[in-house]
Amino acid sequence: MKRIVFVVEKTGTGYSAFAKNFEKYPIGTTGKNMRDLRKNILDATHLFQDAHHLKHAKEDDIIISLDLHQFFEYYKIINATALAERIGMSQSLLSQYANGIKSPSEKQTNKILQGIRELGKEFTQLELV
Structure with a gap:
C-alpha cells in the first residue's frame, strides 16, 4: 500500500x-x-x-x-526553547517558526523534524523506575 x-x-x-x-x-x-x-x-x-x-x-x-505553527500549537508539551537548544538552532528563530511569524526553509524544517523524531525515539526507549 x-x-x-x-x-x-x-x-x-x-x-x-x-x-x-x-x-x-x-x-x-x-x-x-x-x-x-x-x-x-x-x-x-x-x-x-x-x-x-x-x-x-x-x-x-x-x-x-502539519505546518510548524500548528505542530507547536497542538503539542504544547514540547518546549520550543529546549528543542532549539537541543538541535542547535537559535531560540528566537524557532520561536518565530512556532508562532507562524516566519516560514522555515525545507532544510530548517528537516532539522527540526529530525530533532523531534530523535526525541520521540528516546522516549520509546525509556523505562521509568
Missing part, C-alpha cells in the same frame, strides 16, 4: 484533514483532536477503499502533515 499524506488544518471546532493527492484520493474528514482525527482519517480512507474495491490502508500508511 502506498502511503497517503493528509494535510491537517486547525478549525474553530477541532481539526480538518484532506488527502494531499485529492485527485487520486478524494478523502477528507474532521476530528475534535488529533487522536480522533487520525481515527476518522483511517475510517474515511477505508470507506473510500471499500467503494473502489481497494486493499485497506494500515495506520502506518497514513501520514499527517
Whole structure:
C-alpha cells in the first residue's frame, strides 16, 4: 500500500484533514483532536477503499502533515526553547517558526523534524523506575 499524506488544518471546532493527492484520493474528514482525527482519517480512507474495491490502508500508511505553527500549537508539551537548544538552532528563530511569524526553509524544517523524531525515539526507549 502506498502511503497517503493528509494535510491537517486547525478549525474553530477541532481539526480538518484532506488527502494531499485529492485527485487520486478524494478523502477528507474532521476530528475534535488529533487522536480522533487520525481515527476518522483511517475510517474515511477505508470507506473510500471499500467503494473502489481497494486493499485497506494500515495506520502506518497514513501520514499527517502539519505546518510548524500548528505542530507547536497542538503539542504544547514540547518546549520550543529546549528543542532549539537541543538541535542547535537559535531560540528566537524557532520561536518565530512556532508562532507562524516566519516560514522555515525545507532544510530548517528537516532539522527540526529530525530533532523531534530523535526525541520521540528516546522516549520509546525509556523505562521509568
